[in-house]
Amino acid sequence: MAKTMDAIQKNLLSEIMDLEIVPEGAYNIRANGESAARHTTANIDIVTKTDKPGIDIIIKPGTKNERVDIPVLLTKTGLKDLVYNDFYIGEDADVLIVAGCGIHNAGDEETAHDGIHSFHVGKNAKLKYVEKHYGEGEGTGERVLNPTTEIEIDEGGYMEMESAQLGGVDSTVRVTRAKLADRATLVIGEKIMTHGKQTAITDFTVDLDGEDCGAHVVSRSVAKDESRQTFLSCINGNNLCSGHTECDAIIMDGARVDAIPKVAANHVQASLIHEAAIGKIAGEQLIKLMTLGLSEKQAEEQIINGFLR
């Protein structure tokens, strides 16, 4: 596969996966709406769906320290790619899944990828899921990414989701829904940066159904130029549980940010916290870095890079 990828695809791959070559372990590379390369291991199977576009990724119980890469590359203008990926993480497994979507739109038509990912995290399994979205291209056509993530975590399961969209995506609606069973844990860290006239809507709903389960949903974002962001987060505490949702945004230029965190306690032993802070870069932070020799622009970049690290 590495030999058949062109320079643009290789660049997209490096942007979303920090890889320029085919990864080791299990992987499935989807390019322009078709499966371009696949590799499975003794413990990880990848099967093409027969009823709709997409794949099932099946990780055997007890699989430890393995990794699955599932990058999606779009380089054809005007392409609207819709894919359903289901992940089955077996009991007691401990794995890393790295997904990403890179769009290079050189034309004047909208290019879009709607990825619907469903995670079934088995009993006492541990999953780290990393998702990176990136857009580029000199064309006037919009780059659109609308990921939907459905999560179900069984008893004692743990899932950590890190998602980043740090540039080049004109429009995004990110929907994440999660249901947690007894003693399950979900940790979500989202990073978003928008510029120009981009829009980003991110919408989380977490149902804390199980006893002694817990969730942390933290979003950090930077909105520049005339971009718009909306952060919606709802944590429903339906049992003895703990939930925390936080939105922390830096706003610049003529950007606008709405943050609507919600916590709903439906059980007397639910302990829920929400926080939201939006503001421009503190003047004293800029001044401090300028007294260390940075220009105002360099200081601003340093503060944003740190914030979104």
Add this chain to the structure above:
Amino acid sequence: MLELRNISYSVTDEVTGKTTDIIRDVSLTINDRFVAITGPNGSGKSTLAKIIAGIITPTSGRILFCGQDITDMGISERANLGISYAFQQPVRFKGITVKDLISIAAGKDISVAQACAYLSEVGLCAKEYVNREVNGSLSGGELKRIEIAMINARNTPFAVFDEPEAGIDLWSFGSLITVFERMYEKNKGSILIITHQERILDIADTVIVLSEGRVTAMGSKEEILPDLFGTQRPCRVIVGGEG
């Protein structure tokens, strides 16, 4: 090294229109190793430090650094010319680590070992701090020491410290003074310290007393300190009155 010529700074209340003079016609030349500025709260000491760093623009007067007029220069330009400024109240950041800040201060990407060396000098157990974020999880005293470590990493010929002793409780003043002495040995420049602490004043070659925005006294510590502290003797308890 640094010369202030007839520096004045005043602010006007937008509501009442009333003008208040913060700094009044201050002229100073700083060439010595250690120069201390002291004076009561509200006397204009921190404002003067900010005027030197370029954070506040004086209403009138000129500032010269190594013979060059820097009055119209911005903060970054002055920093790159060789002026360092340690904040009285250090700034917190999200996501920026202690090592990041020390690297920025040093002007290059430094190794963990080098960053640790700067932290150890200010009495911080380097391993515990080097990768920590400079955020609200650090105490005021810890932030003050990191602030000093940054100035040390900058290694500039001129440094202003605004009340470096504040918040440094357990760590002895002796160590703080050693840091200043080492700093001087390294770059042979001038260190200007705003302080209320007698032990820091005691190492100054020149002590400047500021009151209500004016320099009311300037001279060697031998000349200034007796007057400064001589007027504030401990209370005496008089039992039964005289006779």
